[in-house]
Amino acid sequence: MKLLFLGDVMGRAGRQAVAEHLPRLRAEWDLDFVVVNGENATSGMGLSGAHAKALLEAGADCITLGDHAFDQKDMLQFIEQEPRIVRPLNFSKAAPGKGARVFNARGGKRVLVTQALGQVFMKRPFDDPFSALETVFRAHPLGGQVDAVMVDFHCEATSEKMAMGHWCDGRASLMVGTHTHVPTADAMILGKGCGYLSDAGMCGDYNSVIGMQRDEPLRRFITGMPKERFAPALGPATVSGVxxxxxxxxxxxxxxxxxxGGVLAQSGPQ
Structure with a gap:
C-alpha cells in the first residue's frame, strides 16, 4: 500500500496548502490512504467542524487531533457525527469520539489509525500511552485483521517518540511523531518493518516561530512579558509529512x- 501522513496543519496557511497540494499528490503518487493531523488547523488552536470538512474534502481519509483536540468547542459534537476523525486514545475517558478506528482503503484494504499522547514535558498528565496502544494492537494484529497500521504519537520528547517507535516495531506500518511542528531528518525503517519518523513537522508557514507570527513569541522570549495573543503566520506554507x-x-x-511548497526544500517519492 501507498500511505501518506501529513503533520500538524497550522491555521489558514496550512489549510490552504493542504487544499492546494493534497489532491495533486493523491493522483501523482497513486496514494491508497492519507492521514492528516488537524489539531492546529483552526487559528492554531484546535479544529472546527467546518475546517475538518475542508481537510476531508481536500483528500484526507482520516484526521487525527492532539492535546488541543477540543479547543474548538463544536468538535465535542462534530466528532460524534464524523467517524473519520480520531482523537487521542489516552485522553480523558469522558471525551467523545474514538482513539482508534479501522478504515476501508482502496482495493478492499483495511487500515487501522490510532493516536496517543506522550507524557514527557506535556502540560497535563495523560494516561500511559504504551498500555493504551497495547490493547489496540492486540485487537487488530498487523497482517491479520488489518493490512496497515498508522500510529500518530503526539508528544514533545524525541526520546519518548523513539521508545514508542521501537515498541511499535513489528506491530505497526508507521509510527510518526507530531506536536513540535519541526520536521526531523531521521526517517527510517526499524528492524521488524515499522516505518519511523520522530516528527512530521507542520503544514504551515515556516517563516515563523513554529507556525506563529514571529513578533509576539520573540517579545516573550526577550522580555518575559506577553502583549498580544499568538496568531498563526500567513505566508506561503509548506506541506510536511512522510x-x-x-x-x-x-x-x-x-x-x-x-x-x-513553501520555503523548505522539495522532497517526496520520485
Whole structure:
C-alpha cells in the first residue's frame, strides 16, 4: 500500500496548502490512504467542524487531533457525527469520539489509525500511552485483521517518540511523531518493518516561530512579558509529512520524508 501522513496543519496557511497540494499528490503518487493531523488547523488552536470538512474534502481519509483536540468547542459534537476523525486514545475517558478506528482503503484494504499522547514535558498528565496502544494492537494484529497500521504519537520528547517507535516495531506500518511542528531528518525503517519518523513537522508557514507570527513569541522570549495573543503566520506554507509503502504483510518497505511548497526544500517519492 501507498500511505501518506501529513503533520500538524497550522491555521489558514496550512489549510490552504493542504487544499492546494493534497489532491495533486493523491493522483501523482497513486496514494491508497492519507492521514492528516488537524489539531492546529483552526487559528492554531484546535479544529472546527467546518475546517475538518475542508481537510476531508481536500483528500484526507482520516484526521487525527492532539492535546488541543477540543479547543474548538463544536468538535465535542462534530466528532460524534464524523467517524473519520480520531482523537487521542489516552485522553480523558469522558471525551467523545474514538482513539482508534479501522478504515476501508482502496482495493478492499483495511487500515487501522490510532493516536496517543506522550507524557514527557506535556502540560497535563495523560494516561500511559504504551498500555493504551497495547490493547489496540492486540485487537487488530498487523497482517491479520488489518493490512496497515498508522500510529500518530503526539508528544514533545524525541526520546519518548523513539521508545514508542521501537515498541511499535513489528506491530505497526508507521509510527510518526507530531506536536513540535519541526520536521526531523531521521526517517527510517526499524528492524521488524515499522516505518519511523520522530516528527512530521507542520503544514504551515515556516517563516515563523513554529507556525506563529514571529513578533509576539520573540517579545516573550526577550522580555518575559506577553502583549498580544499568538496568531498563526500567513505566508506561503509548506506541506510536511512522510510517505510509506508497505508490502503484503503490512510492514514498511520504503519511507520518504515529504516537503511540498513553501520555503523548505522539495522532497517526496520520485
Amino acid at each position: 510517505y510509506v509503502e508497505t508490502g503484503p504483510d503490512g510492514r514498511a518497505v520504503r519511507i520518504e520524508m515529504v516537503r511540498q
